[in-house]
Amino acid sequence: MKIDLSGKLALVTGSAAGIGLAIAKGLAGTGATVIVNSRREGSVREAEAAVREAVPGAQVQGFVGDLANAAGCDALVKAYPQVDILVNNLGIFAQEDFFAISDSEWLRFFETNVMSGVRLSRAYAGAMVKAGWGRIVFISSESGLNIPADMIQYGMTKTAQLSVARGLAKRLAGTGVTVNSVLPGPTLSEGVEAMLKDEVARTGKPVEEVAAAFVQQHRASSIIRRAASVEEVANMVVYACSQQASATTGAALRVDGGVVDTIA
Template sequence: MLNIDLNGKTAVITGSTAGIGLAIAKSLAQAGANVVVNGRTQAAVDKAVAAVQAHAPSVEVQGVVADLATAEGCQQLAVQAPHCDVLINNLGIYGTVPFFDISDDEWQRYWDVNLMSGVRMSRAYMPQMLERNWGRVVFIASESAYNIPADMVHYGMSKTAMLGLARGLAKMAAGTGVTVNSVLPGPTLSEGAAQMLMANAPADQTLEEAGIAFVQQHRPSSIIGRAAQLDEVANMVTYVASPLSSATTGAALRVEGGIVDSI
């Protein structure tokens, strides 16, 4: 029987006040990890801390307000939460924009938020993991890393770069107890996705039905034929973050329902 036990470990989850990040924080806390949640506003961070604490009353939950799109924000998080056994590089932005309308500034913003936040936090926390000879670094990428969306080229590119970063860091940690992996969700029923789906849905349609309609129209290669639930993504991440995944590193693990048409 699998028993995921993260008691005594501290997990830092970037961009974790909502959506997949918050679901991961709750799941890791339920497995016994002390958790550090992060967001850009005090109100959002306080709300997330309360939600995680209610989900797992026995663990310590810390909130850090910091904008990880900047080097200063990443430094702030590393100073306020100096110990990390499990780093989940979850922070990310997305949005549909025609390629010819994406400005240089917007390209740079996606690079800073989606990639450089992970570069900086890995640089901050991996040395102590290597010194202890145990650690987990997980990048939350996307099936869009393989399946570059024509209306989100900048987003897809940033996620492809993330896979390269994670693979390189895994090789850097070769022969140690530190693993580095990517997890690739597909369409997932997060708050942001729900807002987008329901804005265009018929009045009598449920969120799950709207997710099915979206997947059928925009991701027809999906094998499960629906959007994933938050917990389904968080479950994969929790396994990868645990001692049980010790032989899995340098991997791009898909939890996208089979959208990527590859064996």
């Protein structure tokens, strides 16, 4: 299968590192022009350089702005009024006990993880419909189905993304615009590496080995018995954005290594 997205403009939010950056590289590799995003100028410039290094000749642009608020989303849409592909990847996570999570923290998670995607989908879907083609992908998580007891605020947002994506897919039925969710499981991104750094320092073991032990302890239902790579997640996202995925919409596409113990 050869995925060719030449001539398409793809926006990947929160794409300075981790899964988002891997998605940006993957889409650039298909010929799409990619917009990378972060709140920090330096991070955006570094992401642009990383995409160009991974894909020589890549067409990549950058937008500096905080998409966790309406003003940031409005500024982005003003700079780029139309895109063909929208990957709502921006997200935050944190381990915190339910009884310690403040109202403001609940709202911060919802604004960042859910409303950023809602606002941008609302802004961009109309032009996609007029063009008769478009792709919207929400980066959810297996935690949206398998809510972690130590990250309930995060799990809540990932469940909400599934609802938004499924409902929006129905709203756009028959238009040529598909809307899907991708559900990574434990993934060895920079954020997870930072979470495991103390254990890596304590044991002296490679981060991949520490991550595998974490998965086996905290996600015992994992079938692959390790953390996925960011590239493995990006592969699924690139497919969902492709011409070939035209009959896939309203779906929750799992890249969870089998963590969610269900056959459906």
